Amino acid sequence: MKKVFGILLLALLLLLAACGEEETSSEDTGTDDAPAEENTEADEETEDSGEEEATNEDGISIGFSLDTLQEERWQRDRDLFVSKAEELGASVNVQSADSDDAKQISQAENLISQGVDLLVVVPHDAEVSASIVEMAHAEDIPVISYDRLIKNSEVDLYVSFDNERVGEMQATAITELVPQGKYVLIEGADTDNNAHLFKQGQMNILQPLIDSGDIEIVYDQWTKGWEPEEALANMENALTSNDNDIDAVIAANDGTAGGVIQALAAQGMDGEIPVSGQDAELAAVQRIVEGTQTMTVYKPIRDLAERVAELAVQMANGEEIETSTTVNNGQIDVPSILLDPIAVTKENIDDTIIADGFHSEEDVYQNAE
Numbered sequence: 001m002k003k004v005f006g007i008l009l010l011a012l013l014l015l016l017a018a019c020g021e022e023e024t025s026s027e028d029t030g031t032d033d034a035p036a037e038e039n040t041e042a043d044e045e046t047e048d049s050g051e052e053e054a055t056n057e058d059g060i061s062i063g064f065s066l067d068t069l070q071e072e073r074w075q076r077d078r079d080l081f082v083s084k085a086e087e088l089g090a091s092v093n094v095q096s097a098d099s100d101d102a103k104q105i106s107q108a109e110n111l112i113s114q115g116v117d118l119l120v121v122v123p124h125d126a127e128v129s130a131s132i133v134e135m136a137h138a139e140d141i142p143v144i145s146y147d148r149l150i151k152n153s154e155v156d157l158y159v160s161f162d163n164e165r166v167g168e169m170q171a172t173a174i175t176e177l178v179p180q181g182k183y184v185l186i187e188g189a190d191t192d193n194n195a196h197l198f199k200q201g202q203m204n205i206l207q208p209l210i211d212s213g214d215i216e217i218v219y220d221q222w223t224k225g226w227e228p229e230e231a232l233a234n235m236e237n238a239l240t241s242n243d244n245d246i247d248a249v250i251a252a253n254d255g256t257a258g259g260v261i262q263a264l265a266a267q268g269m270d271g272e273i274p275v276s277g278q279d280a281e282l283a284a285v286q287r288i289v290e291g292t293q294t295m296t297v298y299k300p301i302r303d304l305a306e307r308v309a310e311l312a313v314q315m316a317n318g319e320e321i322e323t324s325t326t327v328n329n330g331q332i333d334v335p336s337i338l339l340d341p342i343a344v345t346k347e348n349i350d351d352t353i354i355a356d357g358f359h360s361e362e363d364v365y366q367n368a369e
């Protein structure tokens with residue numbers, strides 16, 4: 001009898017332990033080299049402390065490998081992705097490579113050897129990261145290319161915004177204000193496929209105006225690592241080599257726009273020369289209100305992060321993913337989902353960024369009189 005009772009008690013405890021075994025994520029904030037250890041064992045005997053143990057034996061475990069957390073947006077991406085994935089019962093191990101290819105590869109290697117079910121990758125280098133796909137596939141782990149395309153690989157899915165459209169929006173906003181004149185292009189990182197798409201989009205708008213002689217590109221430079229300091233230095237060069245005689249700047253994102261505006265300010269030209277951006281970073285939106293930046297492109301990150309979290313869980317469960325489009329990455333037509341970006345100027349900040357709760361009204365107008 002005692003024995004039967006003992007077995008029943010054990011069964012009850014096991015049941016309780018299973019219920020208490022919540023999906024715990026082992027994300028770290030991305031500054032570490034070593035990925036946080038996923039718990040793979042040692043959980044069975046912890047009936048009274050199921051919460052602390054991230055076993056996730058039945059749940060899905062996702063590795064999220066980010067190039068960087070430098071721009072404000074990536075922190076948002078990380079947080080929204082992790083919370084949606086957890087809500088869906090998955091655990092996420094987040095790694096940030098600090099813009100270092102070797103580090104991104106070794107972090108991915110670690111995630112793979114920990115046995116994640118799926119990898120979500122924001123590649124630092126569009127080409128180099130193909131090796132991550134290869135390594136993952138060797139272990140039957142699918143890979144989703146997040147926001148940036150991994151080129152020349154058999155990556156399973158690409159989810160991003162329509163990045164060529166982003167570039168078109170930037171150039172449209174600036175050419176509306178400056179239909180004729182001398183243009184400076186401060187582009188993104190050459191290693192990022194998106195930077196090329198943004199430029200392509202800009203050229204779709206600029207080329208006819210260049211051909212007609214209305215616009216002249218007097219300076220055109222990539223920005224190493226998307227670093228604002230690099231953008232600042234490039235913009236200083238653009239100004240010096242043109243004796244400050246320029247009329248407009250197309251900057252590929254808000255970080256680079258910040259560098260550009262700093263260089264313009266040093267010459268007393270901020271607020272005089274239209275400058276584009278992208279990401280709807282708080283500092284940029286404040287500059288728009290203040291009048292030193294003309295526009296930004298708002299990309300509702302929640303839509304991207306949550307969509308990818310849902311798709312990741314579906315894919316890891318072996319479900320078929322339906323996509324309406326494909327993007328060629330040099331090797332295959334990658335099944336793709338491209339979300340819509342939104343151009344934002346002073347006029348529609350309230351109806352877009354603030355209405356969506358992306359930034360609060362108080363924060364946006366903090367420096368406005």
Ligand code: BGC
Pocket residue numbers: 071073147148188192194195226253254278279
């Ligand atoms: C992203 C931008 C971001 C940039 C720098 C691009 O790939 O699409 O939103 O500003 O990288 O991180």
